[in-house]
Amino acid sequence: MVDFNKIVDRRNTMCAKWDTVSEDILPMWVADMDFQSPREVIEALKERVDHGVYGYLDSTDSYYEAVKEWTYKRHNYKIEKSWIVSTSTVVTTINMAIRAFTKEGDKVLIETPVYHPFFHGIKNNKRTLVESSLIFNGEKYIMDFKDLEEKFKGGVKLMILCSPHNPIGRVWTREELITLRDLCLKYKVLVVSDEIHSDLTFKENPHTIFASLGNGIEDISITCTAPSKTFNIAGIQASNVIIPNKELRDKFIAELDAIGFHTVNIFAVTALTAAYNSSEYWLDELLVYIKDNYLYVKEYLEKHIPKVKVMPYEGTYLLWIDFRELNLSQEDLVKLLEEKAKVFLNDGTMFGKDGKGFMRMNIGCPREILSEGLKRLEKGLASL
Numbered sequence: 392m393v394d395f396n397k398i399v400d401r402r403n404t405m406c407a408k409w410d411t412v413s414e415d416i417l418p419m420w421v422a423d424m425d426f427q428s429p430r431e432v433i434e435a436l437k438e439r440v441d442h443g444v445y446g447y448l449d450s451t452d453s454y455y456e457a458v459k460e461w462t463y464k465r466h467n468y469k470i471e472k473s474w475i476v477s478t479s480t481v482v483t484t485i486n487m488a489i490r491a492f493t494k495e496g497d498k499v500l501i502e503t504p505v506y507h508p509f510f511h512g513i514k515n516n517k518r519t520l521v522e523s524s525l526i527f528n529g530e531k532y533i534m535d536f537k538d539l540e541e542k543f544k545g546g547v548k549l550m551i552l553c554s555p556h557n558p559i560g561r562v563w564t565r566e567e568l569i570t571l572r573d574l575c576l577k578y579k580v581l582v583v584s585d586e587i588h589s590d591l592t593f594k595e596n597p598h599t600i601f602a603s604l605g606n607g608i609e610d611i612s613i614t615c616t617a618p619s620k621t622f623n624i625a626g627i628q629a630s631n632v633i634i635p636n637k638e639l640r641d642k643f644i645a646e647l648d649a650i651g652f653h654t655v656n657i658f659a660v661t662a663l664t665a666a667y668n669s670s671e672y673w674l675d676e677l678l679v680y681i682k683d684n685y686l687y688v689k690e691y692l693e694k695h696i697p698k699v700k701v702m703p704y705e706g707t708y709l710l711w712i713d714f715r716e717l718n719l720s721q722e723d724l725v726k727l728l729e730e731k732a733k734v735f736l737n738d739g740t741m742f743g744k745d746g747k748g749f750m751r752m753n754i755g756c757p758r759e760i761l762s763e764g765l766k767r768l769e770k771g772l773a774s775l
């Protein structure tokens with residue numbers, strides 16, 4: 392059994408999550424976990440370090456095999472080696488895809504609230520941002536297909552799909568994705584599907600790879616995957632983009648060539664291969680722990696802070712928390728959590744205007760840390 396209760400001190404390790412907030416604040420924000428990676432990954436990295444020569448790399452067949460196998464065994468999607476392009480990070484991939492498949496001024500659509508670098512990628516590359524707000528139907532967030540269709544009609548070139556969706560924790564159903572697929576095919580909208588959280592889903596809400604839905608959708612889909620969230624190796628920077636259509640793939644590779652990107656680093660290859668080939672058991676145990684963490688938060692809030700509610704959760708290790716009943720301005724809410732509760736969560740408005748009244752909580756941590764965070768929250772809110 393993996394000991395996910397183990398506390399690892401991350402302070403003073405140049406850690407974005409812990410070292411950028413002051414010592415008296417408990418960080419529950421940026422999307423990495425406080426768990427050690429699988430021992431197979433640690434051992435493979437140690438062995439590579441011990442070799443002592445870190446020269447140029449030629450990614451071997453075994454790397455591509457590992458990606459292929461994983462995509463099939465976890466997501467039932469058969470891909471070919473030639474479709475895989477390895478990149479460093481998913482954010483890099485999304486930016487490169489925007490550059491490869493659109494021109495300045497072209498319309499790029501995202502569904503908000505959503506992972507904030509999507510906004511930056513569109514704006515930084517001088518494309519036109521088109522937003523479609525997700526709708527909360529009283530039970531869960533859903534896509535606004537009517538609005539999507541209107542906007543597609545208006546000439547959207549590319550959509551960045553977040554699947555599963557950060558920060559609202561939805562795992563889109565096959566039916567929802569099929570409806571989206573049909574709209575994208577009808578209006579010839581290319582889809583960059585960011586599926587970085589796809590492994591962090593549960594049997595009750597299985598993930599469907601968008602490109603796997605048939606009817607020709609593969610020809611207009613660019614799928615981003617990575618072991619970084621799944622196995623907590625974001626700092627190593629390993630990710631892949633799956634592009635079945637050769638013309639699109641060549642365009643994407645040309646964009647990488649334009650900046651001279653041609654190889655990932657050896658530690659990325661080592662960690663990915665060990666993770667995908669030997670650490671599936673670790674992920675299965677992690678998912679049980681994370682689901683229990685979610686239930687723990689839900690029950691704690693219901694019992695002790697009923698005005699604060701966790702939104703329906705289906706996947707990722709990020710909870711979307713509704714503070715609207717407190718009737719605070721966003722500024723006061725953020726201040727209260729930081730200064731009185733002494734916990735640091737992501738401000739909901741960083742994911743777009745629809746995030747007002749919400750905060751995102753990272754539950755990828757040992758129960759003791761989670762429990763401490765909730766106690767702090769309760770105490771901080773008691774001052775209202």
Ligand SMILES: Cc1ncc(COP(=O)(O)O)c(C=O)c1O
Nearest residue numbers: 422480481482483506557585587
């Ligand atoms: C949806 C989504 N995409 C991409 C990333 C970042 O991935 P990378 O570190 O590979 O750029 C995150 C991290 O939180 C994310 O939530």
